[in-house]
Amino acid sequence: MERPLLVYTTFPDVDTALSVGETLVRDRLIACINVLPGMTSIYAWQGEIERGHEAVAILKTRKALQTEVHQALKARHPYDTPVILFIEPTGADGDTMAWLLAETAGG
Numbered sequence: 001m002e003r004p005l006l007v008y009t010t011f012p013d014v015d016t017a018l019s020v021g022e023t024l025v026r027d028r029l030i031a032c033i034n035v036l037p038g039m040t041s042i043y044a045w046q047g048e049i050e051r052g053h054e055a056v057a058i059l060k061t062r063k064a065l066q067t068e069v070h071q072a073l074k075a076r077h078p079y080d081t082p083v084i085l086f087i088e089p090t091g092a093d094g095d096t097m098a099w100l101l102a103e104t105a106g107g
Contacts (some may be wrong), residue, residue, distance in 0.1 A: 002062050002063065002064060002097070002101055003062065003063040003088065003089075003092075004060070004061075004062060004063070004088075004089050004091075004092040004096070004097060004100060005060075005061050005062055005063045005065070005066055005069075005086060005087070005088060005089075006058055006059065006060060006061075006086075006087040006088075006089060007030075007058070007059040007061065007069060007070075007073070007084060007085070007086055007087070008056070008057075008058055008083070008084075008085040008087060009056075009057050009059070009073065009077070009082055009083055009084050009085070010039070010041065010054040010055065010056055010057065010082070010083055011035075011054060011055045011057055011077075011078070011079075012052075012054060012055075012078060012079070013053075013054075013055055014035055014037045014055045016055075016078055017033070017035045017055045017057045018033070018035055020033075020057075020073070020076045020077065021033030021035065021057060021059065023072075023076060024059065024069065024072055024073070024076075025103075027072065028103065028104050028105065028106050029061060029065055029068055029069050029072055029104065030059045030060060030061040030065075030069060030104065031060050031061060031099065031100045031103035031104050032059070032060040032103075033057055033058070033059050033060075034057065034058045034059075034060075035055050035056070035057050036055060036056040036057075036058075037055045038053070038055075039053070039054050039055065039056050040052070040053055040054075041053075041054050059073075060100060061100070061104055062100055062101060062104055063088065065104060066086060070084060070086075
């Protein structure tokens, strides 16, 4: 049985997130991307504490496509070391899962 998969990542700006997301939707690797602008991040990078403005992105797909989504996202991501986290929900509404499967068929 197919399972839903959420992918959490961040981008330097909304336009980049939307561009990458649209490509993955068109390629039928994800059914949707939610982009949340205006996030401020504080993080450790190469021994320094950094602060930056980013956009959060949550991608909706299915577990069977995890490897392909991961590869496609890394290939298109502008960061050298993007944060890519896979979140496996314990379930999904039946209609949501049907939509997710239909929109990623062939991906």
